Amino acid sequence: MCSGDGGFSPNNWGTKQLHETIKTKRMHSHDLDLIAALADGSLEDETRALSRVESCADCRAEYEAQTSVLAALGSLGSTAMTEHEKAALHRDVWTDLRTGAPAAKSTAPWWYRWSYAAAGLFVIVGLAAIVSQITDGGGTTEQFEETDAAPLSATEAPAAEDTEGGDDGASTYLQSAPEAADSAGSDAAAESVDFAALAQALTETGQATRTLTTVDQSVHADCLIEAGLEDYSVIETYSLEAGDYVAAVANDAPADSETVTFVDLATCEVVYTDR
Amino acid sequence: MTSQVNEAELLARVVSGDREAFDAIMRIHEDRVFSVCLRIMGDREQGLDATQETFLTVFRKANQFEGKSQLGTWIYRIAVNTCYDQIRKSKRRASESLPDYVDPADPSAEEAVESAGLRPEIETALATLPPEFRSAVVLSDIEGMSMPETAEALGVPVGTVKSRVFRGRRLLAKQLGNQTAS
Numbered sequence: 001m002c003s004g005d006g007g008f009s010p011n012n013w014g015t016k017q018l019h020e021t022i023k024t025k026r027m028h029s030h031d032l033d034l035i036a037a038l039a040d041g042s043l044e045d046e047t048r049a050l051s052r053v054e055s056c057a058d059c060r061a062e063y064e065a066q067t068s069v070l071a072a073l074g075s076l077g078s079t080a081m082t083e084h085e086k087a088a089l090h091r092d093v094w095t096d097l098r099t100g101a102p103a104a105k106s107t108a109p110w111w112y113r114w115s116y117a118a119a120g121l122f123v124i125v126g127l128a129a130i131v132s133q134i135t136d137g138g139g140t141t142e143q144f145e146e147t148d149a150a151p152l153s154a155t156e157a158p159a160a161e162d163t164e165g166g167d168d169g170a171s172t173y174l175q176s177a178p179e180a181a182d183s184a185g186s187d188a189a190a191e192s193v194d195f196a197a198l199a200q201a202l203t204e205t206g207q208a209t210r211t212l213t214t215v216d217q218s219v220h221a222d223c224l225i226e227a228g229l230e231d232y233s234v235i236e237t238y239s240l241e242a243g244d245y246v247a248a249v250a251n252d253a254p255a256d257s258e259t260v261t262f263v264d265l266a267t268c269e270v271v272y273t274d275r
Numbered sequence: 276m277t278s279q280v281n282e283a284e285l286l287a288r289v290v291s292g293d294r295e296a297f298d299a300i301m302r303i304h305e306d307r308v309f310s311v312c313l314r315i316m317g318d319r320e321q322g323l324d325a326t327q328e329t330f331l332t333v334f335r336k337a338n339q340f341e342g343k344s345q346l347g348t349w350i351y352r353i354a355v356n357t358c359y360d361q362i363r364k365s366k367r368r369a370s371e372s373l374p375d376y377v378d379p380a381d382p383s384a385e386e387a388v389e390s391a392g393l394r395p396e397i398e399t400a401l402a403t404l405p406p407e408f409r410s411a412v413v414l415s416d417i418e419g420m421s422m423p424e425t426a427e428a429l430g431v432p433v434g435t436v437k438s439r440v441f442r443g444r445r446l447l448a449k450q451l452g453n454q455t456a457s
């Protein structure tokens with residue numbers, strides 16, 4: 001019933017190869033199930049499993065392999081966080097939630113932490129220039145202005161602690177037209193966000209044609225994937241009164257492409273694509 | 276049961292914006308979430324990053340928790356998915372694996388790193404497993420979750436979890452045997 005080694009190297013594993021290997025091994029899956037369950041003590045009745053182990057050398061070897069691995073795994077050391085790491089975790093999580101931007105981990109080197117501050121300064125200066133240009137230049141985007149709106153929308157995420165002091169660093173607080181702000185959190189407000197103008201602003205600053213390394217791509221990756229944007233990068237985040245959004249570009253987009261896709265972080269759906 | 280109710284209440288308070296409630300949830304689950312993330316990621320710094328990302332997701336999706344499972348199981352599922360996501364991205368970036376970073380300002384960090392790495396050969400062997408096998412082994416055989424709990428945390432049927440755990444152990448045995456031989 002049992003056979004010997006299937007001759008595969010776990011160093012070169014692959015799902016397909018693994019399945020093929022398992023198929024070529026003549027030990028039936030129920031034998032492995034039985035023996036493995038015997039090894040971890042989860043069988044109510046061990047009679048059949050013990051009989052199998054005693055009657056088959058390969059089954060016995062499998063049993064010994066499984067028990068030895070369980071013993072090895074049981075010998076692993078503690079993995080608790082230190083108090084310092086826990087404090088940093090709580091602080092960083094709240095910083096992220098408050099600002100809508102990733103916080104630099106306190107356990108990282110100093111230059112790593114300062115890179116976020118520099119990025120924040122860069123974004124603030126850039127946005128000030130954009131707003132100034134939009135305000136002065138007329139056209140379709142004159143309604144944007146900076147605001148002290150709460151970083152998290154009430155539409156999806158639980159309310160975050162508000163920061164009244166305006167020390168939110170790199171977070172971006174753009175707001176759509178005043179009439180839209182009056183209906184914060186509603187679908188109507190979300191629909192009123194002028195994504196075309198946002199995309200134009202990104203294009204004018206050149207952000208639409210490149211991926212900003214200052215944006216932590218891990219933060220909204222799940223949402224991008226849920227939105228069907230598997231191979232996209234976030235180039236900007238927006239905490240508007242109508243909701244939280246990210247602007248993303250395809251990683252394989254041509255250098256001269258200015259296509260920007262906006263995703264609603266509450267629903268993880270694409271709400272606008274500007275080509 | 277009581278703790279489950281309390282946790283559901285805590286999460287409801289989180290949804291209504293109670294910061295203390297979220298801190299309480301973090302305190303309850305942070306060690307185990309970190310343990311899962313560390314074992315799956317195989318690197319302390321990446322484990323801490325994944326832990327932070329997990330709790331950010333928990334907060335942002337708090338209102339999506341339906342109470343069909345225990346809160347802990349839901350959180351561990353987010354943790355595992357966060358790890359998968361980070362593993363996928365790190366493969367895409369093909370970045371070099373960094374050694375465990377020890378914060379000089381944290382006097383217990385070095386001890387914690389050493390404690391977690393008492394059996395580096397096992398950590399190395401774990402890292403060779405396919406992520407889905409690794410997460411099943413971590414949850415079941417290291418974290419001591421039952422097969423149904425592991426299945427719920429991974430979002431797959433119990434039979435699939437058993438298969439992954441048993442075959443994961445087999446691959447580990449092979450790998451550890453190779454390491455011993457070498």
